[in-house]
Amino acid sequence: MFDYLIVGAGFAGSVLAERLANGSGKSVLICDKRPHVGGNAYDFYNDAGILIHKYGPHIFHTNSRDVFDYLSQFTDWREYQHRVLASVDGMLVPIPINLDTINKLYGLSLNSHEVKDFFEKVREKRDTLRTSEDVVVNAVGRELYEKFFRGYTRKQWDLDPSELDASVTARVPTRTNRDSRYFTDHYQAMPKQGYTRMFERMLDSPRIKVLLNCDYREIVDEIEYGEMIYSGPVDAFFDYRYGKLPYRSLEFRHETHDVEWFQEAPVVNFPNEQAFTRITEFKYLTGQSHRKTSVVYEFPQAEGDPYYPIPRPENAELYGRYKTLADARSDVHFVGRLATYKYYNMDQIVAQALTVYGKLAGLKRKEASVVAMPARTSSKSLIYPISIGNGKGNSSPPEITSLDAVS
Numbered sequence: 001m002f003d004y005l006i007v008g009a010g011f012a013g014s015v016l017a018e019r020l021a022n023g024s025g026k027s028v029l030i031c032d033k034r035p036h037v038g039g040n041a042y043d044f045y046n047d048a049g050i051l052i053h054k055y056g057p058h059i060f061h062t063n064s065r066d067v068f069d070y071l072s073q074f075t076d077w078r079e080y081q082h083r084v085l086a087s088v089d090g091m092l093v094p095i096p097i098n099l100d101t102i103n104k105l106y107g108l109s110l111n112s113h114e115v116k117d118f119f120e121k122v123r124e125k126r127d128t129l130r131t132s133e134d135v136v137v138n139a140v141g142r143e144l145y146e147k148f149f150r151g152y153t154r155k156q157w158d159l160d161p162s163e164l165d166a167s168v169t170a171r172v173p174t175r176t177n178r179d180s181r182y183f184t185d186h187y188q189a190m191p192k193q194g195y196t197r198m199f200e201r202m203l204d205s206p207r208i209k210v211l212l213n214c215d216y217r218e219i220v221d222e223i224e225y226g227e228m229i230y231s232g233p234v235d236a237f238f239d240y241r242y243g244k245l246p247y248r249s250l251e252f253r254h255e256t257h258d259v260e261w262f263q264e265a266p267v268v269n270f271p272n273e274q275a276f277t278r279i280t281e282f283k284y285l286t287g288q289s290h291r292k293t294s295v296v297y298e299f300p301q302a303e304g305d306p307y308y309p310i311p312r313p314e315n316a317e318l319y320g321r322y323k324t325l326a327d328a329r330s331d332v333h334f335v336g337r338l339a340t341y342k343y344y345n346m347d348q349i350v351a352q353a354l355t356v357y358g359k360l361a362g363l364k365r366k367e368a369s370v371v372a373m374p375a376r377t378s379s380k381s382l383i384y385p386i387s388i389g390n391g392k393g394n395s396s397p398p399e400i401t402s403l404d405a406v407s
């Protein structure tokens, strides 16, 4: 008998497993249909020995000290400020658009005041910023919108920016100074030994059993548990009763090149000509030294694993109907990007999971993230009934037992 069955071993599921086990002494079975923990943040050393992110680049950034301190219990950090260039008009220029972007693109030498006037002249003022188009044209005008945002957004979402909520392109600011960082959060860092190692430490407790290669539906009627935490897609949980909630997917093309460096920046965005949206070169993110280099191309697509909820009014309305069903299930707690249909970053999911834990444990939010029982133990709690994924996990495989051993 487990106190909790947790579906999904990404940030939502793993934070809750760790908190319930180490904060409240609960017994937890956490399962994931994938062959590894970490959800979309999973990383591993590829055949060349380079640490890569299987599901695209994951850069940790947050303004929340709580979230940063909480995760710091399971990882050391490597300071890292993310930078992105965009390939536009045959040039590589900084994105977010800043003073250098404008000067390079138009062959100018404006200062900060002059670039403010420049934006003031070209912008199309909108009274309300309802859509993703409104946000960009209101800030930088139509020409820059078309060069940097329209094509990228249509590729990524298969929708025109005018059909997407303002919040999507509002993630990318406009600057009049020379700050070329992609994020300006107070804490920006990468887990020093990788995300997977961090997750393994979170889940390393005698009260947590981990079951991989396992869809929860295969076991839900076989095991006894008190309550469920569900971090998969909310529409799938309810057998698509009201129809499918749209999610956007990606195909990742991983490549390793026999050169030390492949491109000029950690990420290069391709808003216009190519079918892919961006190329990431992992060594910039991880700080690894290696004579070869690994990159990933992202090709947006409709079918495949659901990666992005699509923020627009009709989807919010459909999600609202599923949320009503979810709220009526007092035995199941829906947490995470797919289960709450929110375009959330990792830190927001950690915060969401800590809040849910606080409610379950009757604690204030501040108290919820404090580890009350030893988190790092040497236990044999990880079980992998089929195999440990592709065998490329970045730590040695744990003991293999059968499902019978945990129920």
Ligand code: FAD
Pocket: 007, 008, 009, 010, 011, 012, 013, 031, 032, 033, 034, 038, 039, 040, 041, 055, 056, 057, 058, 059, 060, 061, 214, 215, 216, 217, 231, 232, 233, 250, 307, 308, 335, 336, 337, 338, 344, 345, 346, 347, 349
């Ligand atoms: P997930 O990581 O998706 O975990 C859910 C887990 O549930 C999955 O492992 C899935 O296999 C499992 N599951 C689903 N259904 C079942 C089932 N039926 N049975 C068993 N298991 C099931 N955030 C940042 O902060 N910075 C970034 O740079 C960043 N980059 C990103 C790049 C890409 C390409 C993508 C797609 C996302 C990025 N994110 C980034 C967002 C980040 O991935 C998410 O915020 C975070 O991983 C969400 O965690 P989660 O636990 O909610 O979901």
Ligand code: UDP
Pocket: 086, 095, 148, 149, 150, 152, 153, 156, 168, 169, 170, 171, 172, 269, 271
């Ligand atoms: N975007 C764009 N051009 C860019 C970068 C971003 O049009 O060069 C838009 C696009 O719609 C994208 C959104 O802004 O989906 C958010 O970008 P972000 O880099 O935050 O996307 P993520 O890393 O979540 O995929």
